[in-house]
Amino acid sequence: MSSSTRNKAPNKQDISKEKNDKQRRPASPASASLTTDSNMCESDHEVTLMGELGKLRKENQEGHNQTKMSLDRLEQTVLDIKVQIGEHEGRIGKLEDRVGMAEDLAVRHQRALRYMIHRDIALSATCDDLQNRLRRNNVRIFQVPEGSEGGNMAGFIKELLHKVLKIPSLTDIKIERAHRSPPFTPHRDPTAPPRHIIVRFLDAAVKDLVIRQAWSQG
Template sequence: MEQRGLIQDGARSESLHSRDHEAAPADSSPASRADIKGLQAFITAELERTTRTLSAEIQAVGERTAHLEEQAGRIVEYCNDLAGHAETMEQRVQWLEESMEDLSNRSRRNNVRLQGLPESVTPDELQDTFLGIVKRLIPDVPPQRLLLDRIHRALGPRRDKTTTPRDVIARFHYYNTKDSLLKAARTQEAK
């Protein structure tokens, strides 16, 4: 007689004997040498296939790594070139700034600043008024040496009569004229 065990599987029950029969292979004889050799051949083939796949992947990763290292080398070289170029540009900018400052200073070298000339003197009258003051201070300078490159008031809004007027700035064409004027003005102040 068959022993029956109850196994709950959704309202089905099976006999233990029939379940053991399904779990065992149809051919329960021991493996033969041919079966073992077939299994070895299968395992060897699978290992070779896996090795080839891994080798291909490793080679691909190696190629990508070499490519990335090459690109990184080019980027480093490019960055070094840029740093060198930036340093050169910085030196050139510094030299240009110093040159501009020198030119700016030289362009002001012939400037004279006159303080206290009333704002009532219009820009059209400014040059004649200024040259009249200069001729009184240095009368022996010939008229052709009294050439002005420009004359204007200092920047800022026009001031009323109660405040100090804006300075007048004139640029002499000849440095010697400016120098003579400053010497005459100093001797006038000393008296």
């Protein structure tokens, strides 16, 4: 019983020998190939990472250059805009000056226009008054047949007044002018009533005498 138990129990020296044999035993071909493959994969991965990093660096540099160019163009555009704004400000200042001068001139023109309007009203009133005063020595004579005056209207009127109104022959009837109104037209209807005669006397007293004599005779 004891002898069999001894044979089955492992010896410490034998175990240590087996460990040493395992350590000294060369690696198998399969394990060596696995190690080589893993090293190659790691190197390929490093190469790929380096390539990607190079691409990223190149893209970053290109983006930086493009950004710098864009900023340069933006600065130049801003400078151009500043120059244009300065030019526009100068033109606007000149326009404001011209507009101010035009407004001042318009104010002066309005004042002159108001004065001219008042002056025109006053002159029109004066002209109307003068015309009315000039008409005071005028007399209209109606129902005198056309052509009876001949070629001397003033002489005809003097003779007519002495004859019809029985004004004394010694009375000096001074006539400035006498004419028919409206003026003769070639297409005037011969059946129309005769045009009236306008007589302007030089002496208002003679005109008043003629009017009183006409009223007295009806």
